[in-house]
Amino acid sequence: MQHVLAATMQKPIADITQLPAQWSRIRGRLQSEVGELEYRNWLRQMTLAGIDGDEITVLLPTRFLCDWVRSRYGDRLNTLWREANPAVRRVDIRVGGGAAPVPALAESLATTIEPTPVVPNRFEERMDQRPELSIDPRFTFEAFVVGKPNEFAHACARRVAEQPSSPGFNPLFLYGGVGLGKTHLMHAIAWELVARGNSGAGRPVSVAYMSAEKFMYRFIAAIRSQQQMQFKEQLRSVDVLMIDDLQFLIGKENTQEEFFHTFNALVDVGKQIVVSADKSPSDLSGLDDRLRTRLGYGMVADLHATTFELRMSILEAKAARAGAAVPAKVMDFLAHKITSNVRELEGALNRLVAHANLFGRPITLEATQEVLHDILKAHDRRVSIEEIQKRVAEHFSIRLTDMSSARRARAVARPRQVAMYLAKQLTQRSLPEIGRRFGNRDHTTVMHAVSRVGELMTRDAVFAEDVELLRRLLES
Ligand code: ADP
Ligand code: MG
Numbered sequence: 001m002q003h004v005l006a007a008t009m010q011k012p013i014a015d016i017t018q019l020p021a022q023w024s025r026i027r028g029r030l031q032s033e034v035g036e037l038e039y040r041n042w043l044r045q046m047t048l049a050g051i052d053g054d055e056i057t058v059l060l061p062t063r064f065l066c067d068w069v070r071s072r073y074g075d076r077l078n079t080l081w082r083e084a085n086p087a088v089r090r091v092d093i094r095v096g097g098g099a100a101p102v103p104a105l106a107e108s109l110a111t112t113i114e115p116t117p118v119v120p121n122r123f124e125e126r127m128d129q130r131p132e133l134s135i136d137p138r139f140t141f142e143a144f145v146v147g148k149p150n151e152f153a154h155a156c157a158r159r160v161a162e163q164p165s166s167p168g169f170n171p172l173f174l175y176g177g178v179g180l181g182k183t184h185l186m187h188a189i190a191w192e193l194v195a196r197g198n199s200g201a202g203r204p205v206s207v208a209y210m211s212a213e214k215f216m217y218r219f220i221a222a223i224r225s226q227q228q229m230q231f232k233e234q235l236r237s238v239d240v241l242m243i244d245d246l247q248f249l250i251g252k253e254n255t256q257e258e259f260f261h262t263f264n265a266l267v268d269v270g271k272q273i274v275v276s277a278d279k280s281p282s283d284l285s286g287l288d289d290r291l292r293t294r295l296g297y298g299m300v301a302d303l304h305a306t307t308f309e310l311r312m313s314i315l316e317a318k319a320a321r322a323g324a325a326v327p328a329k330v331m332d333f334l335a336h337k338i339t340s341n342v343r344e345l346e347g348a349l350n351r352l353v354a355h356a357n358l359f360g361r362p363i364t365l366e367a368t369q370e371v372l373h374d375i376l377k378a379h380d381r382r383v384s385i386e387e388i389q390k391r392v393a394e395h396f397s398i399r400l401t402d403m404s405s406a407r408r409a410r411a412v413a414r415p416r417q418v419a420m421y422l423a424k425q426l427t428q429r430s431l432p433e434i435g436r437r438f439g440n441r442d443h444t445t446v447m448h449a450v451s452r453v454g455e456l457m458t459r460d461a462v463f464a465e466d467v468e469l470l471r472r473l474l475e476s
Contacts, residue, residue, distance in 0.1 A: 179341025
């Protein structure tokens with residue numbers, strides 16, 4: 001981005017020192033106009049790239065977001081900018097970002113650009129006078145879908161939110177892989193505590209939540225400005241301290257030490273601590289032994305990888321929340337395909353819904369494949385004949401062994417033919433090879449199956465859809 005930030009020769013000259021503050025106000029304004037949810041979904045990722053003459057450039061990280069923002073909010077952004085700064089004539093919305101902001105602006109962007117969050121009054125970000133983005137309003141207990149893999153962690157989180165500092169639950173240590181709901185549960189605890197509102201000491205409860213990274217950043221900043229004492233006091237005055245992604249402190253000895261002392265000071269006076277990490281305390285090698293031991297004193301709860309059932313429930317809940325009509329087939333497909341974590345699953349659904357809204361088209365399997373092309377590709381892998389047999393057997397509720405058995409009953413023979421058809425379509429195997437894998441059948445049997453299934457598909461739409469769904473699920 002080669003934007004000229006210095007004053008150009010043109011008419012009203014934009015005072016660039018004012019841009020960050022103006023931008024911040026514009027964002028705040030948009031946020032209150034469109035609402036928190038919409039803002040977060042679409043606008044939060046906007047960054048100001050700079051000004052060139054009378055044209056402001058705003059960046060969004062993806063083509064899709066960019067198109068969306070341009071079509072939905074482009075005019076409004078133009079108007080707001082013109083109102084805010086008479087030197088501005090036009091706003092150019094482009095794909096970019098992740099890219100560093102233009103140097104002259106970088107410093108101020110980093111500190112002033114985040115809009116003031118919508119946070120209940122009583123909820124204070126204790127560490128800093130200037131409020132900043134802290135607790136995500138979407139991350140509540142109501143919005144958290146409970147299933148086998150997360151029910152224990154969820155129950156522990158609820159317990160802590162209802163009765164902080166109960167014996168046995170302090171500290172609460174939540175761990176699990178990325179995107180499985182650790183941050184969501186921590187924020188939910190914070191919301192619940194704030195909603196209940198009582199610290200037990202006749203004053204509002206004060207909760208501090210921050211990532212371990214931010215903890216370190218604050219700690220270092222405090223040292224630099226010789227305000228360690230204030231920092232310590234602030235930290236130790238909260239009722240509940242939550243530190244997210246503690247693994248970040250591995251290798252950061254001094255910050256660990258500081259955290260350890262804070263931790264002890266709080267626990268000793270009966271304050272609640274909640275910590276998350278990607279591994280259990282015993283597996284966090286590189287973390288101070290004393291700290292690891294103390295972290296394991298309270299309740300340790302893990303969030304397991306999602307199951308198909310949980311992924312389905314999450315999709316159903318999120319689609320309902322978004323008020324989107326997502327066919328069961330599409331959800332089934334997504335829950336099979338996107339198994340890595342909830343964040344990706346949610347991202348895929350959001351994109352689908354947005355796309356459908358944007359173009360006024362219903363959500364179908366075809367549209368799903370098209371819109372999520374890149375995500376799906378990343379999850380693709382080579383499919384084997386065994387997988388095909390397994391999936392098809394499951395789908396038609398027959399035994400896997402029937403794929404190679406001699407039984408000729410229709411209920412068994414038809415699924416077997418479908419599996420052969422898919423093996424031909426989805427693998428590089430030859431007809432004789434496929435035949436061998438289906439109980440040593442002849443290649444002409446496979447050939448017959450392939451043409452028979454193809455023919456049936458043209459005649460029977462329901463059957464065709466079934467096969468199509470299986471193909472998409474297996475497809476490499
Ligand atoms: P982590 O902190 O473990 O990396 P997050 O808490 O940030 O993961 O979760 C990632 C995304 O998935 C968030 O948008 C969160 O709301 C969502 N999510 C995770 N688990 C669930 C769940 N059980 N129900 C609803 N949403 C979930
Ligand atoms: Mg997290």
